[in-house]
Structures are given as C-alpha cells and as structure tokens.
Amino acid sequence: MQKLLYRLGTPVLGAGCLVMLALIVVNRNAPEALLSLFSAANLQSFHILFVSILLEAFPFIMIGVIFSALLQVFVSDETIRRFTPRHPILGIVFGGLLGIIFPLCECGMIPVIRRLIRKGMPAYIGIVYLLAGPIVNPIVFSSTYLAFRSTPELAYARMALGLAVATVIGFLLVKFLKASPLIGVHNEGSLHREGRLPVIKRGRLNKWSSTLAHASDEFFDMGKYLIIGALLTAVIQTVVDRGTIAAFAEQPLLSYLFMMVFAFILSICSTSDAFIASSFGGIFTSGPLLAFLVFGPMIDLKNMLMMLSTFKVKIVLILIALAFTLTLAGAALAEVLL
Amino acid sequence: MxxxxxxxxxxxxxxxxxxxxxxxxxxxxxxxxxxxxxxxxxxxxxxxxxxxxxxxxxxxxxxxxxxxxxxxxxxxxxxxxxxxxxxxxxxxxxxxxxxxxxVPAGTLGSALAEKKGISFTGSETVSRSVADNKPSTAWHDQSPATQADEQPSLSPTLEQLFPYDEYTADHAKLGMELYKQSLITVPDKQFIETLTTLDLYRGALLGKEVEISGFVYREEEMGSGKMAVSRFAMNCCSADALPYGLMTLWPKAGHYAEDEWVTVRGKLTLTQYGENEIIAIEAIKVERIPAPESPYVYPDLEFGL
Structure with a gap:
C-alpha cells in the first residue's frame, strides 16, 4: 500500500504541478478553470479525447505486448545475447537504428524493451532504442515529411537530432549506469512470474498459452498507466487554452520551453505529432518545432507513467532531464544551421 | 481465480x-x-x-x-x-x-475549437509569401509581347495568376482547377487543401462563388455580423484534431447558435481578423443542415502525389 502511494504519488504530484503551472500560465485561477471542465461542452470534449487516445493507443500496446510475449516464450536469452553487439559504440548505433527494423510506437515499446533487458540485452541499448525508436523509423519519417512538405529539411533534422540525442544519452549510460535500471523483483510481479515459468510443462500448446498469459498480464501492467496518462492528457487538452499560450512565440527561449512542455502534455503518438507541429508553422520558427518533434516522442506524460512502471524513478528523472537539455541545445543549434 | x-x-x-x-x-x-x-x-x-x-x-x-x-x-x-x-x-x-x-458522445465543437485555436488560412506550413512575391517578379520579367509569342493560349495568364515554387505546385494546380469552376465547393475530402489554396491564391480567386459546410464557431470579438464555418481535421485520433474554418460575413450571423451545422454560399472576399487580413465569404445564402455522419475532415495524404 505504501509502495503504491510512493510509486503513484510522485507522478501524480508532478502532473498536478504541471496542471497548476499551465493554469498559472494561462492566467486563470485554478478553481474556475477546473470548474469549467464540468460544463457540458467540455465534458463532451473530454469524453471524446479520452476515449480516442485509448483507442488509438490500444493497437500499439497490443502489438507491443504480443511481441514482448513472443520474445519471452520463443526466443532464448542466448539468442538475444548473440544478436546484441558487445562493443558499446556498436551497441548504441544498433539501439539507435533498431527502430528502422522494428518501427514500434512509444506505447508499444516499453514492454518489449523491458523484456529484452531482462533477457540479457545491455540496458543502455534498450534505453537508446526507447528514445530513438519512436523518431528514427520509416513511418514517422514519412508522416513528418508529409506534414512539412514545404520544409522537408525539418524531417531530416528530426531524424538526425533524435538519433544524436539518443546516442549522447547512450554514451552517458555506458559510462555511468552500473546498476540495473529496471524496478526490482519486489516491486513488480513479472520476475516472480518468470521464476515459476519452468514449472509449466513445455509443449507447443503450452508455449502459446503462456504467450497469451504474458501478453494479457502485460496489457494490464501497461494499461493502467496508459489510462491515467490518457485521462490527464484529455483533462489538460480540454482545460488549457492554447491560443493565449502562443504569446510565448515572441521570446526565443520561452518558445522552446513552451513547445517542449506542450509536447509533454499532449502525449500523442509520434506518427501523428508532426501534423500538430505543422499547425504551429506560422507561429513558431523551426527550432521550437524541432524541439517539439524530438522531445515529444522521447518523453511525454503518458509514456513517462509507463516508463515509471518499468524503470526506477531516478533513472526516469535523469532521462527526462538529459533528453530535455540535449533536445533544447540541439534544436537551438539546428535553428542557427537551418 | x-x-x-x-x-x-x-x-x-x-x-x-x-x-x-x-x-x-x-x-x-x-x-x-x-x-x-x-x-x-x-x-x-x-x-x-x-x-x-x-x-x-x-x-x-x-x-x-x-x-x-x-x-x-x-x-x-x-x-x-x-x-x-x-x-x-x-x-x-x-x-x-x-x-x-x-454516456452518449457528441462531437467536438466550438468549446474545443476555442481552446485549440482555429486556423482561418488553411495549412500554416505553406506560406503565402511565395504566392505573394512571385507574381510581381513574373509580371516584370516577361513582357506581354513575349508571352503572346511563345504561348498564344489562355494558359500563360493562368500560370501568372498561380505562381508556384516546388512546395506550392500542387496548390497552384488545384487553384487553376478551382479557377475554372463557376462555383467552388469546399469538399470534405480536400477541405484543408482547398482552404489553403483559397488563401494562397486569394488574389486570383477573390470574387469567386464559394460554398462550404461546417459548424458555426464564434468569438466575442467577431461581433454579430460574423461567424466562422468550421470543421475539425483529424489525423489519427480526436486528440490530434485541429479546427479549420472560413470566416463568413452575414448580417444575420447572430441568429445561428454555436455548433449549429450550416451550408454557406457566397463570394470570396477579405476581412480583418485581429491584425491580419484573412479570406472570408460574403454570404448570399445560409442554410441550416443536419450534422453530417462524419463530422471530421481528414488531410488528403494523396494530395499532389
């Protein structure tokens, strides 16, 4: 019970602070804004947004948990070890480009990565994949390219910066990450479950049924974070007024911060966020847009909650800080170069 | 168990x-x-x-x-x-x-459009500067005589009305098609693309008759003679839907409630919105319609391909 409070408390508190911050930014007093959520029109918006985020994420979570369960049941640890490069540099490049072969969406990735790390893949490769995968993949490239028809260099810059940020974080992890970033046996049931796997008789039918068992366990594991994330995202989208915040566009640093915070709370899939970014094309320059396009897929509200289900709080916070700083610096640099 | x-x-x-x-x-x-x-x-x-x-x-x-x-x-x-x-x-x-x-679901409407910020100029990534600048240079570079010599058909004037660069070529093509129509109906299939083209080539298309359907969206500053006919454009799910609209000038605009569905027909004109001049319809006819089965529009991914 205490653990639950501790585990859920931090993110919920963080989200609460964000909402307050957003309200302060919008220059409205909190009670009034929160009350406005309960007007009929807003409840309707909330309903549609909340359910639509769930419906959109379900297929990808499904693909993720099925893929992860198949890995668990059919691919041995030795195979995974054999296929992952031993040298850190190769490993980081491998992790960064894995998204091209397995273009999973960020929601589907976390169960797969957790599985791969448990099966002996070095954690830094998994994290590099987690960060770069939702950006450096063909589906996201083509949607970004479509959304920014008139400035295709932004699509290339997105790929490059995404890969660069993930690579730098990868090197830092190789250097400094010694302990396992995963939450230990005691906090989650998964390891314990694996421990008793051998008890089940081996057979083809049993393999498939244990695939289903793993998949549905993980669906519930990930699902609760997805639902909380979708809930918060829908509330924020319903309550916070985007128009008034756009006043930030005039101050360079604030425009970056705004676009990154916006990407964080919006929590939409990296395959469709480019279209949102392009709607800001007239207001923001390419730097903040790039920051939005790179930071959003790496870290957002929904996926932060899902990361917290798998990684230690400290690691998640460090990853957020690193991704934030590096994206900010990289996007500002790109603005000068482009 | x-x-x-x-x-x-x-x-x-x-x-x-x-x-x-x-x-x-x-x-x-x-x-x-x-x-x-x-x-x-x-x-x-x-x-x-x-x-x-x-x-x-x-x-x-x-x-x-x-x-x-x-x-x-x-x-x-x-x-x-x-x-x-x-x-x-x-x-x-x-x-x-x-x-x-x-809980019965409604559709997204004015309340969310206000939060998300509506676009009155179609897609923001295609900038109008290209269309605005190019005609002047095109006009100066080519004297009327050489045009007549090289291409005696009607198309040179059309080309000049719809200047383009590599990014706006598709919109220019659509613009030329629209130009030939006596009534431009903004379709569901290429809603954003058509609005963008109307805005991009406003110079050429001003005065054309335009018809558009959508829900009524209103801001206080608009006053009683204006309303926007709007649609939400969705990419994957409603969370990424963004509102696009066309301003409508109609003396009796105040008679229509927010989120009511209407079809508006009128002449394309310009009006002031905040600090910007945006395209608008000088309405001739406004008609209430039932909400369509699919209230959203979708960006046409095959546009220009």
Missing part, C-alpha cells in the same frame, strides 16, 4: 466496446478511417486474451482442487496485492467502458 474472471470481463468489455462503437457508427468520432483496421484487429486480440483468461481461471480452479494454494499455482501475479489496490486498478479499466456505454 477471481482475478482471471475480472480480467476476462474487462478484456471482453473492451472488445465489445470496439464492436459497439463500429456497430453504432460512433467510431468515426474517435479515430480516423485509416486507423480502423488496426482497431478492429485489436478487438480480436482482446477477445482472444479474454477467452484465455476464462480458460486460465477454470484451470486454476481445477488445480486448486488437487493441490493446496501455492505461489506456483499459476493463477496470476496478484496474490500479494491488497484488495484495495486491485479494486483501484480494475476501476481504472472500467471507467472508460462505463463512459462509452453509458
């Missing part, structure tokens, strides 16, 4: 929710058509998982008859969680189900 049953019910609930939304044709309110197949497949997966949970529950029950209850009984991970924690977790999953089955 009870966990398996609860899980089976929840998984089946989600599968039925998806089927229900398709059956009642509400799915279009939530996600874009290109996502539909994926969501249908998800329903199948959820259903399979649900059936498995029932099977696992029965098996656990069977096993409990033979063996005492142990850690290795295979009945799920939930032994050591408190009932309270489980209740909260399952409650989370049941909440969206209740929402869908018990």
């Amino acid at each position: 009870i966990h398996h049953f609860v899980r089976a019910v929840i998984l089946a609930g989600f599968a039925f929710m998806i089927v229900y939304l398709f059956r009642t044709e509400q799915m279009t309110l939530y996600i874009a058509p290109r996502m539909e197949l994926l969501v249908k497949l998800t329903a199948l997966g959820l259903y399979a998982a649900s059936v498995y949970q029932v099977y696992a529950a029965l098996q656990a029950r069977l096993r409990r008859h033979n063996h005492p209850h142990t850690e290795n009984c295979g009945c799920g991970q939930s032994h050591h969680k408190s009932p309270f924690k489980n209740a909260v977790m399952y409650g989370l999953f049941i909440f969206p189900l209740l929402l869908v089955f018990l």
Whole structure:
C-alpha cells in the first residue's frame, strides 16, 4: 500500500504541478478553470479525447505486448545475447537504428524493451532504442515529411537530432549506469512470474498459452498507466487554452520551453505529432518545432507513467532531464544551421 | 481465480466496446478511417486474451482442487496485492467502458475549437509569401509581347495568376482547377487543401462563388455580423484534431447558435481578423443542415502525389 502511494504519488504530484503551472500560465485561477471542465461542452470534449487516445493507443500496446510475449516464450536469452553487439559504440548505433527494423510506437515499446533487458540485452541499448525508436523509423519519417512538405529539411533534422540525442544519452549510460535500471523483483510481479515459468510443462500448446498469459498480464501492467496518462492528457487538452499560450512565440527561449512542455502534455503518438507541429508553422520558427518533434516522442506524460512502471524513478528523472537539455541545445543549434 | 474472471470481463468489455462503437457508427468520432483496421484487429486480440483468461481461471480452479494454494499455482501475479489496490486498478479499466456505454458522445465543437485555436488560412506550413512575391517578379520579367509569342493560349495568364515554387505546385494546380469552376465547393475530402489554396491564391480567386459546410464557431470579438464555418481535421485520433474554418460575413450571423451545422454560399472576399487580413465569404445564402455522419475532415495524404 505504501509502495503504491510512493510509486503513484510522485507522478501524480508532478502532473498536478504541471496542471497548476499551465493554469498559472494561462492566467486563470485554478478553481474556475477546473470548474469549467464540468460544463457540458467540455465534458463532451473530454469524453471524446479520452476515449480516442485509448483507442488509438490500444493497437500499439497490443502489438507491443504480443511481441514482448513472443520474445519471452520463443526466443532464448542466448539468442538475444548473440544478436546484441558487445562493443558499446556498436551497441548504441544498433539501439539507435533498431527502430528502422522494428518501427514500434512509444506505447508499444516499453514492454518489449523491458523484456529484452531482462533477457540479457545491455540496458543502455534498450534505453537508446526507447528514445530513438519512436523518431528514427520509416513511418514517422514519412508522416513528418508529409506534414512539412514545404520544409522537408525539418524531417531530416528530426531524424538526425533524435538519433544524436539518443546516442549522447547512450554514451552517458555506458559510462555511468552500473546498476540495473529496471524496478526490482519486489516491486513488480513479472520476475516472480518468470521464476515459476519452468514449472509449466513445455509443449507447443503450452508455449502459446503462456504467450497469451504474458501478453494479457502485460496489457494490464501497461494499461493502467496508459489510462491515467490518457485521462490527464484529455483533462489538460480540454482545460488549457492554447491560443493565449502562443504569446510565448515572441521570446526565443520561452518558445522552446513552451513547445517542449506542450509536447509533454499532449502525449500523442509520434506518427501523428508532426501534423500538430505543422499547425504551429506560422507561429513558431523551426527550432521550437524541432524541439517539439524530438522531445515529444522521447518523453511525454503518458509514456513517462509507463516508463515509471518499468524503470526506477531516478533513472526516469535523469532521462527526462538529459533528453530535455540535449533536445533544447540541439534544436537551438539546428535553428542557427537551418 | 477471481482475478482471471475480472480480467476476462474487462478484456471482453473492451472488445465489445470496439464492436459497439463500429456497430453504432460512433467510431468515426474517435479515430480516423485509416486507423480502423488496426482497431478492429485489436478487438480480436482482446477477445482472444479474454477467452484465455476464462480458460486460465477454470484451470486454476481445477488445480486448486488437487493441490493446496501455492505461489506456483499459476493463477496470476496478484496474490500479494491488497484488495484495495486491485479494486483501484480494475476501476481504472472500467471507467472508460462505463463512459462509452453509458454516456452518449457528441462531437467536438466550438468549446474545443476555442481552446485549440482555429486556423482561418488553411495549412500554416505553406506560406503565402511565395504566392505573394512571385507574381510581381513574373509580371516584370516577361513582357506581354513575349508571352503572346511563345504561348498564344489562355494558359500563360493562368500560370501568372498561380505562381508556384516546388512546395506550392500542387496548390497552384488545384487553384487553376478551382479557377475554372463557376462555383467552388469546399469538399470534405480536400477541405484543408482547398482552404489553403483559397488563401494562397486569394488574389486570383477573390470574387469567386464559394460554398462550404461546417459548424458555426464564434468569438466575442467577431461581433454579430460574423461567424466562422468550421470543421475539425483529424489525423489519427480526436486528440490530434485541429479546427479549420472560413470566416463568413452575414448580417444575420447572430441568429445561428454555436455548433449549429450550416451550408454557406457566397463570394470570396477579405476581412480583418485581429491584425491580419484573412479570406472570408460574403454570404448570399445560409442554410441550416443536419450534422453530417462524419463530422471530421481528414488531410488528403494523396494530395499532389
């Protein structure tokens, strides 16, 4: 019970602070804004947004948990070890480009990565994949390219910066990450479950049924974070007024911060966020847009909650800080170069 | 065992929710058509998982008859969680189900359009500077005489009316097509593209008759003689939907309630909005219509390909 409070408390508190911050930014007093959520029109918006985020994420979570369960049941640890490069540099490049072969969406990735790390893949490769995968993949490239028809260099810059940020974080992890970033046996049931796997008789039918068992366990594991994330995202989208915040566009640093915070709370899939970014094309320059396009897929509200289900709080916070700083610096640099 | 049953019910609930939304044709309110197949497949997966949970529950029950209850009984991970924690977790999953089955969904309307910020100029990435600058240079570079010599047909003037660079070529092409029509109907299929073209080539298309359907959106500053005819454009799901609209000048605009669906016909003109001059319709005819089956429009991904 205490653990639950501790585990859920931090993110919920963080989200609460964000909402307050957003309200302060919008220059409205909190009670009034929160009350406005309960007007009929807003409840309707909330309903549609909340359910639509769930419906959109379900297929990808499904693909993720099925893929992860198949890995668990059919691919041995030795195979995974054999296929992952031993040298850190190769490993980081491998992790960064894995998204091209397995273009999973960020929601589907976390169960797969957790599985791969448990099966002996070095954690830094998994994290590099987690960060770069939702950006450096063909589906996201083509949607970004479509959304920014008139400035295709932004699509290339997105790929490059995404890969660069993930690579730098990868090197830092190789250097400094010694302990396992995963939450230990005691906090989650998964390891314990694996421990008793051998008890089940081996057979083809049993393999498939244990695939289903793993998949549905993980669906519930990930699902609760997805639902909380979708809930918060829908509330924020319903309550916070985007128009008034756009006043930030005039101050360079604030425009970056705004676009990154916006990407964080919006929590939409990296395959469709480019279209949102392009709607800001007239207001923001390419730097903040790039920051939005790179930071959003790496870290957002929904996926932060899902990361917290798998990684230690400290690691998640460090990853957020690193991704934030590096994206900010990289996007500002790109603005000068482009 | 009870966990398996609860899980089976929840998984089946989600599968039925998806089927229900398709059956009642509400799915279009939530996600874009290109996502539909994926969501249908998800329903199948959820259903399979649900059936498995029932099977696992029965098996656990069977096993409990033979063996005492142990850690290795295979009945799920939930032994050591408190009932309270489980209740909260399952409650989370049941909440969206209740929402869908018990609360009727409307469509996104003015309230959210105001929050998201409506666009009156179509797509923001295609900048008008190209179209604005190019004609002047084109006019100066080519003297009328050389044009007449090289291409005696009507097309040179058309080309000059619709200057383009590599990024606006498709809009220029659409613009030329629109130019030839006596009445430009803004279609659902290329809603944003058509609005963008109208804005991009406003110089050439000003005065043309335009027809557009959408919901009424109004801001206080607009006053009583203006309203915007708007649609939400969706890419994947409603969370990424953005409102696009065309300003309408109509003395009796105040008679129409927000979110009411209308078809407006009128002449393309310009009006002041904040600090900008935007395109607008000088309405001749405004008609109330029932809300369409698909209230959203979608960007045409094949546009210009």
